[in-house]
Amino acid sequence: MGVSSLYAITFVGKNCLAIDSLRGFLLRIDPETDNATVVNPYQTSEFADVTGLAVWSNDLWFTRYNTVYVCREALVGENIASLKPEPLVTLPYNLDGIAVWNSTLYISSQQGGCIFVYSLISGREITRFYAPGIGVENLTVRDEELWVCDRLEQTVYCLERGTGETKFNVLTPFEYPTGLGFYTDPETGEEVLYVAYAGDELFIRDDPNSYEQYQLAKRDRTFIHPLYFHYNESQRYATSNGYLIEMSYVEEIEPLEEIYLEDVEWRIALPSETDRQKVREISYIGTPFTEEIEAGERVAVFKFKPLNSAERRIFGWKALLEVRGIKYQIHPLDVEKIQPLTQEFKDKYLVDNDNLAMESSIVRQAAEEAVGTETNILRKLLSVRNYVYDRLDYSLTAKIETPDVVLDRGIGSCGEYVGVLLALGRLNEIPCRTVGRYKCPAFADRRGVPLEPEYNHVWLEFYIPGFGWVPMESNPDDTGGSGPYPLRFFMGLAWYHIEIGKGLKFQRLTNQGLPVDKEKVSLGNLAINHVRFSLPFWMNCQPFRGRYSTHGVYYG
Incomplete structure (x- = not known):
């Protein structure tokens, strides 16, 4: 509540620290309850426009404009003791994300096109890596891995911390990722990668004083969400958050012209089985169909003997699908x-x-x-x-x-x-x-x-x-x-892409075994299609959680 634009997150014990870049709030968030507390109520102006946040030992680090700041001994346990920002590194570029590991500082800069690596002992640059994407990027470190989220690429990258080489990358389920961090559940020991997002959304504004009472408007939308991922190294792809989707496709026969067809087969392709999409079940809507395999793909075949312009029908299929985001690592x-x-x-x-x-x-x-x-x-x-x-x-x-x-x-x-x-x-x-x-x-x-x-x-x-x-x-x-x-x-698709009849025409009509002349009978003049999706609230189909696996696909 009251938060506009989360731009960096990091975890300290049971709590998440996050920065609202627009309002300058440094927030302590309880992952169990979502309760957020502003821990810098008298210093919000000093933290406005901060985009990167990191914690190492008891020190708090952040980036603002072209400078890295550190607050020494800012933390006592999981609580903020004091916030006295000291400038540490200034570069000729705007700086975005920051991560700290022992005596090494990692700084991302979209303007510089790099991730800069600095020594905290000497205060000098050690090396720099090319940024894996082209947008504003934020950082976190886990062991020998440097993790990067890119706002424009809608992607999280896992890099070798020492070389900057990309090990794999995955799509995020939402647009505009702005921060990331690993959280270990203190009770179960499970490690989950959380990603912050910041954008806006359309909504219908109710203005009773206006002649047009209901108006289209925009509002800030920011939240933190788990990113589940699975890296199949042998098959060279990585998948992310899975969803169970019910898709319905229906044709409503309502001809615009007089028509009479003696013996019609109306063929409609069915959803495909792929590395990122699994078909759980398929059923008919309105009129039963028979199923055939064509070029390795499933096709629903509806038969009408005859089909004329006087009749009205609704027919189609409903499919229950597991879908995920996928990125091929080639x-x-x-x-x-x-x-x-x-x-x-x-x-x-x-x-x-x-x-x-x-x-x-x-x-x-x-x-x-x-x-x-x-x-x-x-x-x-x-x-x-x-x-x-x-x-x-x-x-x-x-x-x-x-x-x-x-x-x-x-x-x-x-x-x-x-x-x-x-x-x-x-x-x-x-x-x-x-x-x-x-x-x-x-x-x-x-x-x-x-x-x-x-x-x-x-x-x-x-x-x-x-x-x-x-x-x-x-x-x-x-x-x-x-x-x-x-x-x-x-080489990637988001979770919301539905793959149907790969390599086939989506729909085909035959009359007495021969293709119907499109000049005489077109699908657009013959029927109206209806498409509907639903994400059942009772199921969230998620792949491998936490650390990535290279031993085949897990479809939980």
């Missing part, structure tokens, strides 16, 4: 030497089989400019992505145009971003395909409430020979300007 050096593609793969994933305008001059020129002389598959695709982000701005469009039209006008929807990325990727001999279908509205704390997305969504997967298919988002990482762009969804 680096350019891992793919310097990859297996050649088979001719079958080339014929399927390096050709224009989806109106990609790959023969047009504007698309071919863009494919050449995007990559230049790069030969590494990961760097090539990242160059393609960044080039597309430089050329396009996101906008919802009435229809999906071909990549040549999209590149010429400079704006595109998610489907048009995918089309351009596919065309440029395939022209650069990177096998890729469209995947996706829907995203659950990203409100992980709204349990048992119907969540209905306004639109469907698509992204893409690219194929790494010797490893397999890896995801890449279409447009969400295009933050505008000329970069740099975050890498949160490059």
